[in-house]
Amino acid sequence: MTKKLMTRRSILQNWLAATAAGLAASLPRVSAQAQTLQTTPFCDDQTAPTIAGTEGPFYTPRTPRKTDFRQDAAGDALTLTGFVVTRECKPIADALIDLWHADAEGEYDNEGYKLRGHQLTDAEGRYVFETIIPAPYSRRTRHYHVKVTAPGGRVLTTQLYFPGEEGNGNDFLFNERLLMRVVNASDGKVGRFDFVLDG
Template identity: 55%
Template sequence: MIPAANLHGRNHPAFLAEQIQMLHAPVAPTLMKLSIDLLTSAPLLPNGAATILAFHVWRYSAMPTRRHFLISFVTTPIVLPSLGHAASTPVELPLTASCADDHELTPAQTEGPYFTPESPEKQDFASDAPGGERLTLAGYVLTKKCQPVAKALIELWHADESGTYDNIGYKLRGHQFTDADGKWWFETIVPGLYPGRTRHYHVKVQRPGGNVLTTQLYFANEPGNQRDRIFNEALLLDIRATSDGKFGRYDFIVA
């Protein structure tokens, strides 16, 4: 952290650039380079300007990245109520559904008009829409007794940042299978809005030998949620802000 005394007493660009480089928290490379270039090439900054710039760089650098959330999610065992414990440290992100013995299944919703069958198997959707806001989408597939389901199918499709679906190819469309611990994740973007709907993802989930769950996932505090005729707050994502986008979590409970 940059000491407050130094911020208020030293406005010289070279000094501030050195302080930024000394930050222990990770900083997005583009922001780091831009900040240091500005500071080292500019004349002495006006009173207060250096303090404000350095503070915002520090604040940005202190935020975790999507990768940090994903690593924590992937490497930390799940705490299942039916087991009462995990193999090691409890997971940092709690289950998005209150899973207990014989808990209710994840609500089903309409497929919508833009589903395309035979999607490719992939996790990286973000490269399909490089201009969109990045979001890592992750979660578990669980049984009604809170047991993780391995090799469950997860199929995802959604609009791009402008609210448009690719109905010709497979941009922002694909599927994958849960790992041995029932975990799944996609690297994608925040979908845009299109007329008549709030912001959402479309998902299909199927455990081996089970029924297909077709549903949708939503964002909290969206103005369109209350106007959307099928919005269901039980399908809200747990969204965390990161320094390079967002991390969204949802755990499906399937039959």
């Protein structure tokens, strides 16, 4: 008998029910066959900060504050979520997360703010973006661009990657330490990445 997949909303509610104190604990199962997902990266006293990645040529400053990109372009739905924490696993509230990425054809909107926006983390350091899965393009594998800034802190510019992509091995910017955890839902996919900031 085939197990029914949970919706993105159900997965998201389960993931975000975790508190910062429980970041090192396993995440709930998505289905009977699903692997228990760990936080990304595993958070303990020796946790290294999230590594930086190139900004790329398509960054646009002063993006609007928004969490739902799906009205911007057609594509397969993905909910991107996670926490922003310190190296001691303490949540960072009001961290600014600026997200931008290509559309389902591998194109960026360089004239407006389609598939571009920012938000602030909540009191538990959580963030959620409703967006689409970007297409790979040229020599780049599928990815999201992100800037993360704690209040009064330095800007972390990096990129997030999808596991199991054929293009990962051919992309000179790819780094496996920036892989999201991605699970299937009945209405799309859910990706998770927890940003660890240093100082």
